[in-house]
Amino acid sequence: MTRIQLVISDVDGTLVTTDKRLTDRARDAVSRLEASGVGFTLTSSRPPVGMRMYSDPLGITLPLGPFNGSSIVTPTLDVLEQHLIPDSAATISIELFERSGIDIWLFTNDNWYIRRDDGKYVVHEERTIRFSPTMAEDLTPFAGKACKIVGVSADFALLKRCEPELQAALGDRALAVRSQDYYLDVTPPGRSKGTFVATMAERLGIAADAIATIGDMQNDLPMFGVSGLPIAMGNAADDIKQQAAHVTGRNDDDGFAAAIDFILEHNARVGG
Structure with a gap:
């Protein structure tokens, strides 16, 4: 030992x-x-x-x-x-989450961007990390600085199904893995x-x-x-x-x- x-x-x-x-x-x-x-x-x-x-x-x-x-x-x-998520991986992730009806958050090193306040997980995350998000209709301008993209849903089964689908779509361009039943994280490759x-x-x-x-x-x-x-x-x-x-x-x-x-x-x- x-x-x-x-x-x-x-x-x-x-x-x-x-x-x-x-x-x-x-x-x-x-x-x-x-x-x-x-x-x-x-x-x-x-x-x-x-x-x-x-x-x-x-x-x-x-x-x-x-x-x-x-x-x-x-x-x-x-x-x-x-390390940052490559632009191509950010685009794939955002598009798959959109098609699946999953909310999308984007984190840079010093900010957190959301497209809408769901009244549940946004409040939960804000309380958890003690930091307030910034509203943004379009996340594309921030994709080049993305440290993490999160798919957020109360449908735990949907996120579980999405995890291997997204990882297969990303290949070796990024890592997709659930950090909570309600969060599917996309982070930089390797x-x-x-x-x-x-x-x-x-x-x-x-x-x-x-x-x-x-x-x-x-x-x-x-x-x-x-x-x-x-x-x-x-x-x-x-x-x-x-x-x-x-x-x-x-x-x-x-x-x-x-x-x-x-x-x-x-x-x-x-x-x-």
Whole structure:
């Protein structure tokens, strides 16, 4: 067994509760982890601005991986790496979402554009990332700066069907994966939470086997595939759990803190 030297966690459905709270047990778990000499950071489908409300109180000093790891920023949100969706992929995604009757959002590094306020998910996202969108009838002028395009729908089955269809249409020009049952994210090609894990391993000079990852959704699977200790949340779907080495409790039952306990116990067994 390899001693874990870094933990990378997803945010929504993992680090925080359903109502987006960072619990006292979660804060304490991160403090204990870092006191043991293990690093900690976050990766998420969120834009950079939507991560700082958790990275600041946790005292994170390592780079963060917003937009499903396709960008890398410092804890003060200075850009270290940024990758954009190619114009052709942006066009394909927007056209497929339009044909399917799916709402479309477009995120640049520092803005969030919507075409209409659905009264539900826009409000939910605004509350989640603590940032207000900009209305735009036409998203085309912003396509050249797109870090993420999101298809949004309350029809979860529709988004699930759309996911492989859109990925097939995109080919290797972009990645299409659901970050929530109601969000289908399009992000830059060749970049994922898995590449964020690899980049962090290189930055810190450690093996990927020495990294533990914690997540709950399809967009977390790339980091599960390259990390030494992938941990699924209890609220994850069965197909996500099957790809993990360990399943912890639900996010609303302090499953994140329990996952950190498991990692510390793992290191105690390994020694050092």
